[in-house]
Amino acid sequence: MDRDYVYYEYTNSLCNECLKVIPTKIVFKDNKVYLLKHCSEHGEQLELLEHDIEYFKHKRDYDKAGTVTKTQTEVKHGCPYDCGLCPNHDQHSCINLIEVTDKCNMCCNTCYASSGKGKDKDLKTIKKMIDFAADAEGGRGEVIQVSGGEPTLHKDIIEIIEYAREKFQYVMLNTNGIRIAEDLDFVKELSKFKGRFEIYLQFDSFDDDIYTKIRGRSLKKIKEQAVNNLKEYNIPITLVMTLERDLNDKEIGKVITYGIETSNIRGVNIQPVAYFGRKNGNIDRKNRVTLTDTIRLIEEQTKKMIVKEDFVPLPCNVERVSLTYLYKTKNGFLPITRTNNIKKLLPYINNTFTFKIEDALTNGRDIIFGSCCNPLVFLKEFKKFVPKGFMDWDIEKRSEYVSNNTFRITISSFIDRYNFDIKSMQKECVHIVTEDFKRIPFSSYNIIYRDRYRND
Secondary structure (H helix, E strand, O other): OOOOOEEEEEEEEEOOOOOOEEEEEEEEEOOEEEEEEEEOOOEEEEEEEEOOHHHHHHHHHHOOOOOOOOOOOOOOOOOOOOOOOOOOOOOOOOEEEEEOEOEOOOOOOOOOOOOEOOOEOOHHHHHHHHHHHHHHOOOOEEEEEEEOOOHHHOOOHHHHHHHHHHHEEEEEEEEOOHHHHHOHHHHHHHOOOOOOEEEEEEOOOOOHHHHHHHHOOOOHHHHHHHHHHHHHOOOOEEEEEEEOOOOOOOOHHHHHHHHHHOOOEEEEEEEEOOOOHHHOOOOOHHHOOOHHHHHHHHHHHOOOOOOHHHOEEEOOEEEEEEEEEEEEEOOEEEEHHHHOOHHHHHHHEEOOOOOOHHHHHHOOOOOOEEOOOOOOEOOOOHHHHOOOOHHHOOHHHHHHHHHHHEEEEEEEOOOOOOOOOHHHHHHOOEEEEOOOOOEEEHHHHHHHHHHHHOOO
C-alpha cells in the first residue's frame, strides 16, 4: 500500500511541545505542503506549510547567495539556539527592528510581543542599540523599524527617530495609529522627517466587529483619522494587515484598493497571523492562512487585476516573503512583474532594501530591484514613465514622484514553532536588536528568546 504523501525533501523543525530540534520531512499531501515531524518524546506531528505546491517548488528559482555580515555569537547548540547573529545565519539584516518600549495602549489577542504593561527603554540605551545595529551593517544600516509595544508612547520618540535617521538610510515607525489619530501636533512633528521615513500603520479591516475580535476594541474611525492626519502632512504610509482566517480574510482586496486610491499610501504589507505571543492558545492550525493562500485571496478579491503570476519570491528570503510592484499607467496600475521576466534579471537584484532611481536611469542596467519590505522594481523602459528633466530634480522631488506612481504589495509569512523549517530560519532577514547587542531573527526571537528580554 502506498503512503498518502509524496516525500519532497528533508529539513529540521521544532517539536510543537518541547521545542527540540527534530528531523522533519517536507511532504506533498492533499495538494498542499506539510511538515511531517517526529519527536522521540511527543511523537509524529503534521503541520501545514503552504497551500500551493507549484509555487513552493519553484520559489527557489529566485534564490540568491546571502550577504555576509558581522556575527555576535558562536555555533554551539545549532539553529535556532545560537542566535545573535551566529555564523550559520545566511542573511544580513535587511531590516533592524528596535523595540523602544514594552508599553502599549492596546491589548491585541494577536500581539506577538504580548505588549501592554511594561516600561520604556532609556534614550541612552536606545542610541547604543542603534549604533550597534548600524556598525554591524558596515557603519550605516539600510532600514530600521522603530517599534514596541506602541513606540509613539515613548516620551523621546521624536529624538529616537532623529538619531535613527543619522545612522540608517530609511526609518519606519511601527504604530497602531491611535496617537497619530488623536494628536495632530505630533503628526506635524513627524512631518519634518521628509524623505527616508514612513509610517508602518497597523490596518486590518474596515469593520469594527472584526477589529473588536482581533484588537479588542473598535478602531475603524481611528484608523481612518490616522490616515487622514498623515495625508494632511503628506507623510508616506504602508498599511500592515494581520490576516486571520474567517475574520478579515475577505477584506484583502478592499484594503489594497483603498491603498491604491489614497495618495500618501505607498503599499500594503500582509502578514498571515503567526502563532506566538498571545496567539499561541486555542488555534486551528490546519486552517491557517499561508503565503500562497494569501496570493490566491488577492487574485480572487481584486478580480484578477493582480494574479498569482504577478507575485515573485523575494530574492533575499524566497522562503517566506513574496511581492509584486505596480506602476501607474493611463489605464490604472499594472503589475511590473507581468511584463518582465524577473528570473533573467537576478544578477541585478541586490540583497538590500534601498534604491536609487538615478542608478536605474543612468547605469544602463536592465533593471534595479531593491529587495524586501521597501523594494522598487524599474522597467527597462522606465524612462517612458518619468517626466522630461526628471534627472535635474532634487532627490526629494524624484522620490516623491516614484512614490506617487508606484505601489507595492508584500506578503510576509513569519515562522512559528509549528511551521518552523531550518532554511527559512537561516534566511530570515528581519532582525530584532537587543539591549545586550545581539541581532536575533524576528521569528526565533518570538519563539524562543522574547521572555529573556522582557522589561515587565
